[in-house]
Amino acid sequence: MQPVRRPGGRTARVRTAVHEAVLDLLREESWDDLSIALVAERSGVHQATIYRRWGTLSGLIDDMVNEQLSQGSPVPDTGTLRGDLEAYALKVADDVASPMGALYVRAAMVGSRGSEGEVYLMNRGLRLQAMLDRAAERGERPPTLLELMEVVIAPLYYHAIFFGRPVGPDHARTLVDRLLSLRGSPG
């Protein structure tokens, strides 16, 4: 007989308090200084509670990433391929600059997350593919999903990681232009 879980009320409050404390601290302190002790102090949740629920900092961060991913932010549907791509590029550029974006990249790097991350990646891939399919049905000539990831998304991440700042809206549009001109001028 498994114990009956109680996800509501207090438990949920504790969880969001801890999550927000982590994001707060990442905005102020360096990554190395982040510790469970600090998170406990900032959130007002006792250390023992954090250790019992998440075990380690990595476990806590995995939980945050998985929650964020499970939100399943919708893919844009503006009516035109260019509109969809630009909206999506701007959103990614924004996301990757946030502390959550850094957490996401780190989680991908250490690779200790469970299968949820991969499930999410597949789901997001499917949604993006659907976005491209809609364009094809309208008679546009969309790129492949791989091209979208390589030509637009990868540079967005690269800038954020190595240049320490996200790309601006103009540059994001430049990336979309580049993607759309891959096939040459549309017939």
Add this chain to the structure above:
Amino acid sequence: MQPVRRPGGRTARVRTAVHEAVLDLLREESWDDLSIALVAERSGVHQATIYRRWGTLSGLIDDMVNEQLSQGSPVPDTGTLRGDLEAYALKVADDVASPMGALYVRAAMVGSRGSEGEVYLMNRGLRLQAMLDRAAERGERPPTLLELMEVVIAPLYYHAIFFGRPVGPDHARTLVDRLLSLRGSPG
């Protein structure tokens, strides 16, 4: 009066032993399990020595990254733009799959390294720019440095981080093709 440093002989041996132990461990253990105690045991260097010289794991990793970066691996010079780009892309694809590559990305993310990292990035940028300039002098029509980074290098990193595996030689060449076709067919 500052103490006279002794970088040679034993000190250098200890340093390389510790560095190699870290790379060894990263090939086997997960990132989270890495600890100074493990590094000491594997390298045969006493814990106290590691603490005295590097202080923390992050400090040690910064030292490794900085040493690697200061090596200044030469940029290819094959005689043709395509040859240079393909050679460079293959090398980056290889590097990014190694433990050192992961350390490098992590160091860039945590951003705690000193100015050496930025100095290196500038130096590498200058060398790559020189590579592109050579092509221009030969009458070829090279891309800009930014285009090279975005179209070729960024996807290489993206694949390694999010797909968990580096791109193969064929795909690396595809990226170079894409870069070279940016300007349309050369006149």
Add this chain to the structure above:
DNA sequence: TAGTTAACGCAAACTCTCTTGCGTTAGCTT
């Protein structure tokens, strides 16, 4: 080659992270 002392090995002491038992609070069920 001999002297000086930086760098290392060792071990004890110390600090902090993490675990665990127990009493209290508050979801969830009936």
Add this chain to the structure above:
DNA sequence: AAGCTAACGCAAGAGAGTTTGCGTTAACTA
């Protein structure tokens, strides 16, 4: 509304991580 117990707070204790003093080794200098 009352009972049951998951989830939390608290504090003591175990354990791992880090520091420090001292003797030894071995670079560097003269």
